[in-house]
Amino acid sequence: MSRQEQKQKTRQSIILAAFSLLDDNRSLSAISLREVARAAGIAPTSFYRHFKDMDELGLTLVDEAGLALRQLMRQARSRIDSGGGVIDTSVDTFIEFICANANVFRLLLREHTGTSAAYRMAVLREIQHFVEELADYIVERQAIDHGIASLQSESMVRLVFSAGAETLEAEPSMRSEIGRRVKAQLRFVQLGAAAYSERMSHHKNRSGVTRNEAR
C-alpha cells in the first residue's frame, strides 16, 4: 500500500472514530483528542499528522454531515418525482435518514446551538443551503412570490429539524406519530402561505391567477 493511501486510511479512521464517539451523550467539545486517538487506534500525538486541532477535525465532520444532507435532498427529490406528495415523501425520507445516520444528524443538531461559534456558523450554512433549495422548489411548484416562498421554506425546515430532534429522543415506536404530526404542521404552513399569497394578489388585482394545488 502506498504511503498516501495509508495516510488517507488512518485519516478516515480518525473521522469514523470521532463520529462513533458522538453518541447520545457527547458533543464535539466534549470529546478529547486523546479519546479520538484511542478510538482510532493511534497514538495521541499521531493525530497531529492529520489535523492541526480538534477544531479542524470538527469542521471536517460538519462538512461531511452537510454533504450527507445534500445527498438526502437529491434522494428525496427523485422519490417525489416518482410519485407521492412532497410533504409526505420529504418527511419520510428525512426521518429515515435520521434513524439511519443518527450520529450525523445529532452532530448538526448539537453544534447548531453548540459552544463553538465556528461550528454554529458551519452548520448554519448547511441549513441555509437546505432552506434555499427548498424555496426554489416551492417557487417552481406553487406559483408564489419568492419572498413568501422563502418564509414558507424556512418555517418548514425549522419544523422538520425540530421534529428530527424529537425523533432522536423518542422511542422508535413513537416515530411514525411524530412524522404524522410534523406533516400536519407543514400542511398548516403550506395552506397558510397559499392563503396569504392569495390574499395579497386579491389586493393587487382581482384576478386570482395564483393556484395552489399543494402537491
Place this chain on the structure above:
Amino acid sequence: MSRQEQKQKTRQSIILAAFSLLDDNRSLSAISLREVARAAGIAPTSFYRHFKDMDELGLTLVDEAGLALRQLMRQARSRIDSGGGVIDTSVDTFIEFICANANVFRLLLREHTGTSAAYRMAVLREIQHFVEELADYIVERQAIDHGIASLQSESMVRLVFSAGAETLEAEPSMRSEIGRRVKAQLRFVQLGAAAYSERMSHHKNRSGVTRNEAR
C-alpha cells in the same frame, strides 16, 4: 445575619456565578466545579455544602430559567389584554426577554439539544408547559378543535424558539427583521390551521368522514 440566611446567600452567588459563565461559548457540561467556585468566591470544596453535583446545580439552573419563561408568558398575556395583536405582542415580548436575559435563554436552547439526557428532559418539560398554555389560549380565542390547536401551538413555539436562536446569533440591528419574519411565519401557521379546521368541519357536515386532501 443568621446562618441559614448566609447559606442561602452564597448558594445564590453560586447560581449567579454559573449563569455568568454561560456566555457565548460555554455550556453546562463545559464549566467545571472549580470554575464555578472560583467565580462565586468560595473554595472548590465548599461547593459540596450546597450541591451534591454539578448536575444538581445544572438542574437548578434549568428550573430557574423555566420559571423566568413562565413569568414572561404572564407578562405577554397582560400586554395582549391591554391591546395589540396576539402574535405581534408575543413575539415582541419574547425577543425583549431574550435580549435582556441572553444567558438564561441560551441555557435552555443549548441544553435542549445538549449532552445530558437529564437536562434535555428538564428543558423539554419547560417547553411543553409553554406549548400547552399556548394551546389552551388558542382553543379559547379561536374556535378550533383541541388537536389542531395543539399542533398549531407546537409549531408556533418551535418557530419562535428557532427564531430566538437566530436572534442570539445575529447583530442587534437585525433583530427587528427577524421579528418581522417570524411574525409572518406564525401567521402562516395560524391561517393554515384555521383553513384546515374549516375544511374539516365542511367535510364532516357533508359526508361525516374525515379525509385528508392536503397532499
Place this chain on the structure above:
DNA sequence: CAACTCAGCTTACAACTGTTCGCTAATTTA
C-alpha cells in the same frame, strides 16, 4: 543502493479536573 521523507511511536511535562480528609471558627442549641 544510498539518501531522504515522514507517519506513527514513546516519553515527558505542566495544567487542570473532581473529590477525600481533617481542621477552624462562628452560630445554634440545650
Place this chain on the structure above:
DNA sequence: TAAATTAGCGAACAGTTGTAAGCTGAGTTG
C-alpha cells in the same frame, strides 16, 4: 455557659488533558 453543629477552608490524591521533543522504520526518490 458548655456542647453541638456546620459553612467554609487548605492540602493532597489520582486521573485526565493538550502538546513538545526526539526516535524508529518503512516507503519514496535520486
